[in-house]
Amino acid sequence: MxxxxxxxxxxxxxxxxxxxxxxxxxxxxxxxxxxxxxxxxxxxxxxxxxxxxxxxxxxxxxxxxxxxxxxxxxxxxxxxxxxxxxxxxxxxxxxxxxxxxxxxxxxxxxxxxxxxxxxxxxxxxxxxxxxxxxxxxxxxxxxxxxxxxxxxxxxxxxxxxxxxxxxxxxxxxxxxxxxxxxxxxxxxxxxxxxxxxxxxxxxxxxxxxxxVKDGDAAPVDDQVVVFTGRCHRSRKPYLLKYNAISVPGGFGGPAGQGVYGLEGAYPLSETYFEWSAEGGSASTVSSDQLEGVPPCPHCAAATSFAMCRCGRLMCCNGPGVQTCPWCDASIEFGDGGGSRFDIGRGQG
Ligand SMILES: [Zn+2]
Ligand SMILES: [Zn+2]
The missing domain is CATH 3.40.50.410 (von Willebrand factor, type A domain)
Known part of the structure; x- marks a missing residue:
């Protein structure tokens, strides 16, 4: 056969x-x-x-x-x-x-x-x-x-x-x-x-x-940005996914200055890191460019978008001292305040 x-x-x-x-x-x-x-x-x-x-x-x-x-x-x-x-x-x-x-x-x-x-x-x-x-x-x-x-x-x-x-x-x-x-x-x-x-x-x-008759190159604009974080309670990883929002009236800023709206927060398994390229990507987006912060998909803490000084994201449930699930540092969170910071983004 x-x-x-x-x-x-x-x-x-x-x-x-x-x-x-x-x-x-x-x-x-x-x-x-x-x-x-x-x-x-x-x-x-x-x-x-x-x-x-x-x-x-x-x-x-x-x-x-x-x-x-x-x-x-x-x-x-x-x-x-x-x-x-x-x-x-x-x-x-x-x-x-x-x-x-x-x-x-x-x-x-x-x-x-x-x-x-x-x-x-x-x-x-x-x-x-x-x-x-x-x-x-x-x-x-x-x-x-x-x-x-x-x-x-x-x-x-x-x-x-x-x-x-x-x-x-x-x-x-x-x-x-x-x-x-x-x-x-x-x-x-x-x-x-x-x-x-x-x-x-x-x-x-x-x-x-x-x-597809004649191939087009991919558009230069990035349609999707993603971030990985870890739950501060369970240490399990999660992924935050944002999609580009077209700005009415043709905002026309330089590449990488678009606005991204939250699509969802998804729990990940540790195999995510085995299937990911080392080093990640050098490009960053500013938190100003992101609309919508979801709760933690693992423990439902109020925000999945708290940042340690090691530069990684974790979930956070209000002011207080927490241990970073990435680097084990103790960090004290205030009540937000919405300060602007840059976050390393995934590669898509
Ligand atoms: Zn959590
Ligand atoms: Zn850390």
Whole structure:
């Protein structure tokens, strides 16, 4: 039996925190559920999941559809696309059986690479290696989610780039329907001995997914800023996510001077730091630029936006002395006062 390997290479950078990650998780579950209803797919489809944020890694090894369970996706800081491609090429080398004179190997693997942001690592070498050694023996489809993805870089990787919308409810379920329908069509075509690929981008357009013809670079303006803090009681980490607010009348200030409104505060697990790039980002935003301060998502303390002199954020429940969950210093908080300070931001 020749296997049809499907690789999902999924961006789990911090801009995916909250609803987008929930939707992506649901999309993976729905793809598997739909494919399992297809007898051809059940026989041939094998699935692997690679995730990438500041670091890339395999989350699920290539397994048959029946034994595949959608993983709980991690979250991290950064968008290491170059590292994700390196991991993908390693997995293809190791996991996909080549055809030899006395053995028929696997069918050509199909890769769905989904990203919502600009790469934060160097991608040139990995893209060159993909084009030279892998593009002719794997079918890679790049999928952008939202307007901040860099379609120009993805176009260097593959001609097949499609754009989901801004990541609303329906965007990822459309993606799931399209992927499961085209993978099922592909396994059927292979079963009937057809060489015509079932992975057709025309079908993407039929379900309302647009094709990207000429790639645009990601907009310079940052749409999302995120901060990590720790609960002063439980020491557990959390993520604060803010979205750019367009200022009526075209505020037109220099880049990095926009206003950001609170989207949400999300509990994190410690794996966040394992999936994040070291060093973080040098750019900062001022607290003046942020609108909305949420309570702590772990202990419901009044603010999740208190800062230690070590420069890290923690939650705080009114005036008093607290121990910093990052550096163990004792710090006394007054009653706020709204003094302005700069905060190191995540990388998206
Ligand atoms: Zn707390
Ligand atoms: Zn501290």
């Amino acid at each position: 020749r296997r049809l390997p499907i690789f999902f290479v999924l961006d789990v950078s911090e801009s995916m925190a909250g609803e987008p990650l929930v939707q992506l998780q649901a999309a993976m579950e729905s793809i598997v559920e739909q494919l399992r209803q297809d007898p051809n797919a059940l026989e041939t489809v094998y699935i692997s999941v690679i995730a990438f944020a500041g670091k890339a890694g395999m989350v699920v090894p290539l397994v048959e559809l029946m034994s595949f369970y959608p993983p709980r996706l991690p979250l991290g800081g950064g968008t290491a696309l170059g590292e994700a491609l390196d991991e993908l090429m390693t997995r293809i080398e190791v996991d996909v059986k080549k055809t030899t004179p006395d053995r028929r190997g696997d069918w050509e693997p199909v890769v769905y690479l989904l990203t919502d942001g600009r790469p934060t690592d160097r991608t040139e070498a990995a893209i060159r290696r993909w084009r030279q050694q892998y593009a002719s023996r794997a079918h890679l489809i790049a999928v952008t989610l939202g307007g901040a993805a860099d379609a120009r870089i993805l176009k260097q990787l593959t001609d097949d780039v499609v754009a989901l919308g801004a990541g609303g409810d329906d965007d990822l379920s459309r993606f799931a329907r399209w992927v499961s329908a085209s993978v099922a069509a592909q396994s059927q075509a292979l079963d009937m001995g057809q060489s015509a690929p079932g992975i057709s981008l025309a079908k993407a357009e039929e379900v309302g997914i647009s094709l």
